[in-house]
Amino acid sequence: MKNTPALSIGLMSGTSMDGIDAALIETDGNFHIKELTHLSFSYPREVHFILKAAEYAVHKHSGNLKNLDQLPLNSYFLSYLTDRLALEIEESQLLLKEAEYYLNATANCAFTIQGIELHSTQLHAQAVQKLLDCTNYPHEAIDVVGYHGQTLFHHPANHTSIQIGSGQLLANLTNISVVNDFRRQDVEAGGQGAPFAPLFHQALAARDNLFPLAVINCGGIANLSLIMGPSPSDVLGFDTGPGNGLIDLFVKQRTRSQELMDMDGRYGVKGNVQQIVLDQLYSHSILVEGMNYFDLPPPKSLDINEMRLIPELDTLSLQDGCATLEAFTADSIVQGLCQIDPPKFLQIVLAGGGWNNPIILKELKSRVHKHLGLETVIKTADQIGWKSQALEAQIFAYLAVRSQRKLPISYPNITRVPKPLTGGTLSLPNKTSAMHL
Numbered sequence: 001m002k003n004t005p006a007l008s009i010g011l012m013s014g015t016s017m018d019g020i021d022a023a024l025i026e027t028d029g030n031f032h033i034k035e036l037t038h039l040s041f042s043y044p045r046e047v048h049f050i051l052k053a054a055e056y057a058v059h060k061h062s063g064n065l066k067n068l069d070q071l072p073l074n075s076y077f078l079s080y081l082t083d084r085l086a087l088e089i090e091e092s093q094l095l096l097k098e099a100e101y102y103l104n105a106t107a108n109c110a111f112t113i114q115g116i117e118l119h120s121t122q123l124h125a126q127a128v129q130k131l132l133d134c135t136n137y138p139h140e141a142i143d144v145v146g147y148h149g150q151t152l153f154h155h156p157a158n159h160t161s162i163q164i165g166s167g168q169l170l171a172n173l174t175n176i177s178v179v180n181d182f183r184r185q186d187v188e189a190g191g192q193g194a195p196f197a198p199l200f201h202q203a204l205a206a207r208d209n210l211f212p213l214a215v216i217n218c219g220g221i222a223n224l225s226l227i228m229g230p231s232p233s234d235v236l237g238f239d240t241g242p243g244n245g246l247i248d249l250f251v252k253q254r255t256r257s258q259e260l261m262d263m264d265g266r267y268g269v270k271g272n273v274q275q276i277v278l279d280q281l282y283s284h285s286i287l288v289e290g291m292n293y294f295d296l297p298p299p300k301s302l303d304i305n306e307m308r309l310i311p312e313l314d315t316l317s318l319q320d321g322c323a324t325l326e327a328f329t330a331d332s333i334v335q336g337l338c339q340i341d342p343p344k345f346l347q348i349v350l351a352g353g354g355w356n357n358p359i360i361l362k363e364l365k366s367r368v369h370k371h372l373g374l375e376t377v378i379k380t381a382d383q384i385g386w387k388s389q390a391l392e393a394q395i396f397a398y399l400a401v402r403s404q405r406k407l408p409i410s411y412p413n414i415t416r417v418p419k420p421l422t423g424g425t426l427s428l429p430n431k432t433s434a435m436h437l
């Protein structure tokens, strides 16, 4: 049993809150990994804003869900749009109406954290069903679902990392055992609770014999894995700083939320990097517990709301602002890599939505070659046969199997946890309440 490969589905909705990735893999929780299939589901615009407003509300309450659970979020939704996205009150009220209509009519859920959690779990259950529909596997064939949930707050200093989503409800809806709540034990033990990706990156690198390897995920936040070999002490990992989080926020602000990202770098390509503002981004855009994030040694992790658009960006055009933020993302990734002294002849693999932005990619390539030398090889995950879009979902499919087998999912040199630790909470389907979607 312990070494028998299991079929596992992973589900991830990341900090960009743009949709759900679902992936099916076969794995023994060690180096046997077969990527079988994956699907991505984009959220309707309403869901994106509802989740972002929920995240905003949880931050306003410093992660204290007890004060918030049943509270209507309508006013937080409006404050999010006016404070964070700088929308006019009339536009915000219109978006609020759309969100209320969506939650009442389409989702039949209250506009509270509880209601949003319920709907988010339902959307993940639909993703499982659609993924299974694309395969020949009935639900009985699937051993486990690894359900990340939606991060709304991440504050390891207070031993807190909140991912909403009900493991028990998902197990009942899908009739499959579910593991969720992956980060809790790590933060409770004093770890950073993130990133978890490096362990999976290492397993893929071991399977494909790709050492030494660096993997850079550029999502809302960017995170890095440096893998020198197959044993747990051979891997380092941490969040380097911004991925697309600041760029997305900047574009939303400047386009009055008509656009949610710098699609294909269309603004950045026409702009110039403003070095003075880039330096200022380094000095005061990310403060964690009053400390400059870039001064902290790895392992370290970030909450998306710890990154902010500094006032100096207001002086820049949309094009220059995008170019500068794109350079900031690329530069801080390369600085992060240099900080951990990578070997010569390193291969770098790129994963995550950010690499669809050619400006971030161009800025990264020129900096890697300048700081690490021309011998460094850069490839996308898809170029080496991995599935960039599926990777984060596959991580949680993999970790669910490790969790079931009581294997560690976090290590000191990745999350700063004092000793290797397993994690995750298992929910078995309650057959009497199992539902069909």
Ligand SMILES: Nc1ncnc2c1ncn2[C@@H]1O[C@H](COP(=O)(O)OP(=O)(O)OP(=O)(O)O)[C@@H](O)[C@H]1O
Binding pocket: 013, 014, 015, 016, 017, 018, 217, 218, 219, 220, 221, 222, 243, 244, 245, 248, 261, 262, 263, 264, 265, 351, 352, 353, 354, 356, 357, 392
């Ligand atoms: N064609 C594109 N052009 C520019 N940017 C893009 C494009 N496609 C995706 N992105 C960026 O990638 C982001 C989504 O990436 P991804 O799905 O990897 O993030 P995530 O998983 O939500 O975040 P995290 O890894 O921090 O949890 C979008 O928000 C957008 O900024």
Ligand SMILES: CC(=O)N[C@H]1[C@@H]2OC[C@@H](O2)[C@@H](O)[C@@H]1O[C@H](C)C(=O)O
Binding pocket: 014, 015, 151, 154, 161, 193, 194, 195, 196, 197, 198, 219, 220, 221, 222, 223, 239, 301, 302, 392, 395
């Ligand atoms: C708290 C949280 O959700 N962190 C995410 C986020 O998105 C990217 C980066 O920040 C990473 O640390 C992590 O996700 C990946 C999947 C991880 O745990 O490795």
